[in-house]
Amino acid sequence: MVTTRTPLMAGNWKMNFDHLQAIAFVQKLAWTLKDAKHDYADVEVAVFPPFTDLRSVQTLVEADKLPIAYGGQDLSEHDAGAYTGEISGQFLAALGSRYVIVGHSERRQYHGEDDALLGRKVAAAVRNGVVPVLCVGETAEDLEAHGAAAVPVQQLRDALAAAGEVPELVVAYEPVWAIGSGQAATPEQAQTVCRALRDELRTVVGDEFADATRILYGGSVKAENIAGFMREPDVDGALVGGASLKIDDFASIVRFRSHVGS
Numbered sequence: 001m002v003t004t005r006t007p008l009m010a011g012n013w014k015m016n017f018d019h020l021q022a023i024a025f026v027q028k029l030a031w032t033l034k035d036a037k038h039d040y041a042d043v044e045v046a047v048f049p050p051f052t053d054l055r056s057v058q059t060l061v062e063a064d065k066l067p068i069a070y071g072g073q074d075l076s077e078h079d080a081g082a083y084t085g086e087i088s089g090q091f092l093a094a095l096g097s098r099y100v101i102v103g104h105s106e107r108r109q110y111h112g113e114d115d116a117l118l119g120r121k122v123a124a125a126v127r128n129g130v131v132p133v134l135c136v137g138e139t140a141e142d143l144e145a146h147g148a149a150a151v152p153v154q155q156l157r158d159a160l161a162a163a164g165e166v167p168e169l170v171v172a173y174e175p176v177w178a179i180g181s182g183q184a185a186t187p188e189q190a191q192t193v194c195r196a197l198r199d200e201l202r203t204v205v206g207d208e209f210a211d212a213t214r215i216l217y218g219g220s221v222k223a224e225n226i227a228g229f230m231r232e233p234d235v236d237g238a239l240v241g242g243a244s245l246k247i248d249d250f251a252s253i254v255r256f257r258s259h260v261g262s
């Protein structure tokens with residue numbers, strides 16, 4: 001069976017851009033993509049601004065009917081209550097967020113988030129009608145000790161086991177050693193792990209879900225290397241950090257099909 005998955009190009013801004021910079025960036029991005037010679041109609045574009053920017057991005061996207069999705073970089077496992085500093089999935093949904101990133105390696109590393117908690121965060125996203133973008137990935141030490149696929153597959157398995165039923169999911173494979181390092185995985189490495197993740201979805205959830213789920217690669221993705229990743233059958237897009245903060249770089253990643261001969 002041939003399944004067509006719409007590629008998703010997602011920009012994780014991390015802790016960059018205040019709401020004014022966010023408005024300027026999204027306006028310029030939409031304008032750059034609109035004026036592009038190359039069609040990107042069958043690519044979904046999403047940005048993940050800091051929480052304080054989301055309302056501004058929503059206002060702009062809705063007013064100008066921009067074909068740009070957006071979402072939060074994290075959410076609470078709870079929907080409401082005495083959880084100082086946390087952000088509810090309800091609030092993200094109320095702002096029209098289509099997606100939310102769950103389990104980025106920076107959250108795992110600096111905030112001690114483990115797979116059981118991430119499973120509950122996935123459930124919180126699902127409960128509120130927001131699609132989780134679940135990040136998995138191995139460190140350089142994991143890579144040496146276990147190879148590339150074992151740790152990300154285990155992370156996916158454990159998070160899904162804690163999550164309950166998930167109608168729609170995006171998975172992002174982000175090797176920790178490739179994030180912000182300038183040293184991306186090779187397309188072959190990305191394919192091997194994305195394939196293993198899809199096989200895990202096949203086993204745990206089923207064929208239809210596995211075939212429909214987009215699996216992204218992230219880690220030093222740039223305009224120069226995106227076409228190579230997108231040629232791999234199990235890589236359905238990218239989660240982009242640094243290069244998503246530069247209009248021309250991110251627009252060029254979105255228009256990966258125009259990279260003739262790359």
Ligand SMILES: O=C(CO)COP(=O)(O)O
Pocket residue numbers: 012104174178179180181182218219220221239240241242243
């Ligand atoms: O962490 C990332 C996206 O979530 C990747 O970051 P870089 O693209 O800067 O390596």
